[in-house]
Amino acid sequence: MNIFKVENVSKVFGKGEAKVVALDNISLEIEEGEFIAIIGPSGSGKSTLLHIMAGLEKPTSGDIYFYGKNMNEMSKKELTILRREKIGIIYQFYNLIPNLNVEENILLPIEFDRQKVDKEKLKNIMKFLNIENRKTHLPNELSGGQQQKVAIGRALMINPKIILADEPTGNLDTKSSNEIINLLKEANKKLKQTIIIITHNLEIAKLADRIIKIEDGKINLN
Amino acid sequence: MKIETRLSLNNLRSNIKRTIFTIISIALCTFLILTTLIIISSIRNGITESTNIQYNDYHFIIKNINSDEFNKIKDKEYIDKIYIQENNLETLKELSNSDDPYKNTNSINIYIKYKNVNETYKNSTDIVQTLDYSLIDAETNCKFNDKLLTVYGLMGANLSYADSTHTNIIYKNVLNLSYVINIMIVLILLVFSILFIIILYNAFLVSINERKQEYAILNSVGGTEGQILKMIFCEATIMAIIGIIIGVILSYFSSNIILQMLNNILISTTFNFKLVINAKYLFLAFAIIIFNIYISAIIPSINASSTTVIENLRNNKQIKNKKVHTLNNIPIEARLALINLKRNKNKYKVITILLVICMTAFLSVSTYINYEKATANLVTNYDVDAELRLDLASNIDYKKILNSYSQKIETIEYKKMGIYVLVEPTDALITNNNVTTYSNNNKSIQIVLIGLEDKIYNDYINEINADYGDYIIYNNIMIGEEKDEISYMYTHAFNTNNLDFSIIDNSLNNTEYRIIDDINGKYVLTDTLLEGFKEINNEYHVPTIFVNLNTFYKIAKSVDDYTLENKSSLPTWMSTDMKEPICIKVKCDNIIEFSNYIEDIKEKQNINIYTDYYSLENQEKIIYIEILQLLLRIVIITIILIGIISAINIINASLCERKQEFKVLSSLGATKENINKILVYECIYMFLKAILISIVLSIPILYIIIKNIENIIILNKLLIPWGSIAIFIIGLFIISICVTLCSTRVIKEDKE
Known part of the structure; x- marks a missing residue:
């Protein structure tokens, strides 16, 4: 089943001389269970595509369907709830809340959704990510890799239909990068998690089931 | 506990300096508004009490009235009590509540107190019409207790015919000063409220801008705009409760002290003010304070939520790429300071506005008091009273x-x-x-x-x-x-x-x-x-x-x-x-x-x-000036304190935002002294700008003051207290520099 169907999506920033076409008439489909890597040079539009899929930006033209529902027709609140319940996001710079500890950061979307906290699930996720012994630590007390694991945990906690990861290893050393990618790969295999990851690293991209290459806002390879 | 409440408490705790400054600002603003209303209600109550002494609390006097005429009006329902003077030289006697007709062969003088003082002129009209008085009769025999009525804002009435038939006469109110006084109170509260909102708006703006990225993260993981707004309001509510409690306590004790000081000034008069908290005024004060707090919080939070999540996540600072002309032969620190100020005008606008408010207020108030003192001294050239x-x-x-x-x-x-x-x-x-x-x-x-x-x-x-x-x-x-x-x-x-x-x-x-x-x-x-x-x-x-x-x-x-x-x-x-x-x-x-x-x-x-009464005007003038001085000084000091607290808050926040910039400068070879110099230059530029704006704003205000005073006295010199103003401006400058330099300690504290 298609999780995402992107139809002729374009995204233009600015006007006149400052006009930038970030995405130019892109179309693609994402199936459940896929592990997709999006690669491309800097400024090719990869992050823009990811943001549009996450509902953080609206396309200038074209439609994007999430499980058959047109995201352009959803309100800001509906898109936010969508991210809360169905789409997990992982950023390059972790974007954890600095005043909340590991456990509290992971539980954020659950608490916003007023769901009852499944302590068992939380424990399993932290175990899976190997951060159980850091659960009361604040982000500034963790290494980069550990912080990124917390971000993954936050994304996994909501049982998302899809995880969107924007250069999750971009700020990490090789060892941590490998750890993160392995975790994502494992989440995809064991938990049948659909994952889209943006990366510059071809080695990481090769681990994916499908590679999409974007250049100058167009898909060159799929 | 809900996530919004927990996040709010966390934010308040983690940003403790910002929280404390905002609470102090709320407390001072609460103090300003509440104290104003408490003092007004206490003074009004005190004046009413001192003039409402028995045998002095009548509103209308009718002289030389006979028993028959008196009996026509004595039982009117709007009359509270009547004092009778049976002989011109006798003291007044209160008429007992009796339905029996009054019997006296001689004419008497009666002093009437009405149930509702605000209807004095209306009731008096009814009485003179009942007695069928002509215009001359009323002018000769009837009089108002103007001294008491003035307290209630009733400034006199004109006696005239009700219509062209010239059969009935009527008292027409000249001016209801009570209405005018109420309008003035509303205006004062409006000015204070505007100040309140400016100060708090900026306090919340600083706080919200610091956390824009955090709000974006929360939004990206599922926190809706409504939930984020709830968080901000939760923070505002917690700070408001603490700030208002402190403000109320401060106001209570200060009002007592201020009233005591007023009583000391007025020791030669019959006035003695006690603290009176009017429930209506209290309710009004809290309504204004709470409204101001939430308006101050809602505007920046709505602005923050209107920027896109992605922009906030990227933490794009809005810097206008303005071409800045600077002199090449000024030091690099001065040039960097000027460029920063010109390209970040919006950020520094508030500090400039606060400085302008403080300076203009001080200049205008101290000049006005100086001129009033001069007019008081004018009327002292008497050697008898x-x-x-x-x-x-x-x-x-x-x-x-x-x-x-x-x-x-x-x-x-x-x-x-x-x-x-x-x-x-x-x-x-x-x-x-x-x-x-x-x-x-x-x-x-x-x-x-x-x-x-x-x-x-x-x-x-x-x-x-x-x-x-x-x-x-x-x-x-x-x-x-x-x-x-x-x-x-x-x-x-x-x-x-x-x-x-x-x-x-x-x-x-x-x-x-x-x-x-x-x-x-x-x-x-x-x-x-x-x-x-x-x-x-x-x-x-x-x-x-x-x-x-x-x-x-x-x-x-x-x-x-x-x-x-x-x-x-x-x-x-x-x-x-x-x-x-x-x-x-x-x-x-x-x-x-x-x-x-x-x-x-x-x-x-x-x-x-x-x-x-040669020295009466001077005595009253001196008392008036002393009271004015006391009240204006309290207001000025509070406004200046609020201004300083806010400026500290904003400077502090601004420097925190520029940590990265200072680190980069440091890495390029700028020493601590270089960075401090940049900040001092920024302070100097803002100050000079504020002084210029204050002078421009003060000129029309001073012109109005001087022109008004010239109706009473023509002076050949300007009575602007240059000395005090200079000391004040220098003091303010020193405080600003100290705050700026102390806040740079945050650069050292960051270990990253």
Whole structure:
């Protein structure tokens, strides 16, 4: 089943001389269970595509369907709830809340959704990510890799239909990068998690089931 | 606990400095508004209480009313109580609540107190119409207790016919000052509220801007705008509760102290203010405070939520790429400071505005107080406190009145009359003030003749080396325009002692006169004024001649004899003007109390005493200025404190935002001193800008102050307190620099 169907999506920033076409008439489909890597040079539009899929930006033209529902027709609140319940996001710079500890950061979307906290699930996720012994630590007390694991945990906690990861290893050393990618790969295999990851690293991209290459806002390879 | 509440508490704790500054700002703003309303309600209550003393709390007086007329009105439902005076000299008695008709063959005076003071004029109209009074009857027999009614803002009423048939008369309210006072209170609260909102808006703006990225993260993981707004309101509520509690406590204690200080200033009056918390005012205060807090929080939070999540996640700072022209030969730190200020105008606008508010307020208030003090000093050129004048024919036992006054007073009795004298030689007159030239080239001038008791007369002649029997001419007369402007310029009237005066009757026409009598004797010109008569300098535009009582009576007899002979041909003003009243100068310790005593007697006993309370205006003015100074200083200090706290908050936040910038500069070789210099230059630029704007804003304000004061006094110099203003600005500058430099410690604390 298609999780995402992107139809002729374009995204233009600015006007006149400052006009930038970030995405130019892109179309693609994402199936459940896929592990997709999006690669491309800097400024090719990869992050823009990811943001549009996450509902953080609206396309200038074209439609994007999430499980058959047109995201352009959803309100800001509906898109936010969508991210809360169905789409997990992982950023390059972790974007954890600095005043909340590991456990509290992971539980954020659950608490916003007023769901009852499944302590068992939380424990399993932290175990899976190997951060159980850091659960009361604040982000500034963790290494980069550990912080990124917390971000993954936050994304996994909501049982998302899809995880969107924007250069999750971009700020990490090789060892941590490998750890993160392995975790994502494992989440995809064991938990049948659909994952889209943006990366510059071809080695990481090769681990994916499908590679999409974007250049100058167009898909060159799929 | 809900996630929003937990996040709010976390934010408040983690940003403790920001939280404390915001709470202090809320507390001070609460203090300002609440204290204003408490003081107003206490003063209003105090004034009402002090004037509502029994037997003094009546609103309307009807004199010489008979029993039948009285019985027509005594049971009117809007009347609260009636005091009766059966004899002009008797004290008032309260009428008992009885339906029985009042019986008294003589006319009585009644003093009516209404249930609702605001309907005084309406009820009084009903009464005069019930009594079927004509306009003249009402004007003669009816009077209002203006002293009490003024307290309620009722500034008098005009008596006129209700319609063109001229059958009914009506009292029309001249001005309801109470309404005006309420409008002024609303305006004051509005100004304070605007200040409140500016300060708090910026406090919240700083806090929200610091956390824009965090809000974006929360939104990206599923926190809706509504939930994020809830968080902000939760923070605002927690800070508001703490701030308001502190503000209320501060206000309660401060109000007590302020009222005590006011009571000390007003110790010579009957006023004594107690702390009175009016529930209506309290409710109003809290409504204003809470409204201001939430308006201040909602605007920046809505602005924050309107920017896109992605922009906030990227933490894009809005910097305008403006071309900035700087001088190349100024130090690099100065150039960087100027570039930063010009490209981040919005951020630094608030600090500039706060500085402008503080400076303009201080400049305007201190100048106004200085000018008011000058006008108070104007009216101090008296050496007695009051003068009473009684008609000789009135048979008032003035000695009894003065002896009955409970405080110690000193009195000087003398006689005074105004006469016209023909002056010879003509060229002895060197003034044209009040001089009439006749067709035969003779000139006459009006003079004031004062007859002194021997003791005082002898003191005078000893002082100026004159002889007993001499006519002492105080030669200084005031010239200048009358009415609203006082011009303190003097001239001499005469240029020689060799004078001959003849008293004349100049009532015929401008060209003719009749001689009444000659004043033969030795004239002595002097510039020395007798002790106790200094008001002559402020009031008389004609020369004054001092004589002993014998001489005075001789002259008075001549005039009286002439008046008797020529009664029928004399105009009324002349015959009354020639009478010699008894004049008494009074020195007392408390002119306000003395004036109240005399006015009370005049009213109760219905007697005519002409009064001049020389030092009353000055005393009242001094009290007014002291009260004004106290209240304005409290307001200014609070505003300045609020301004400083806010500026600290904003400077602190701004420096935190620039941590990265300072780290980069540091890595490029800028030392701590270089960075401090950049900040000092920024401070200097903002200050200079604020001073310029303050001067521009202050000019029209000062112009209005000076123009208003010129209606009372013409001064030849500017009374702007340059010294105080300079000290204030320098102090403010030093505080700003210290805050800026102390806040740079945050750079050292960051270990990253």
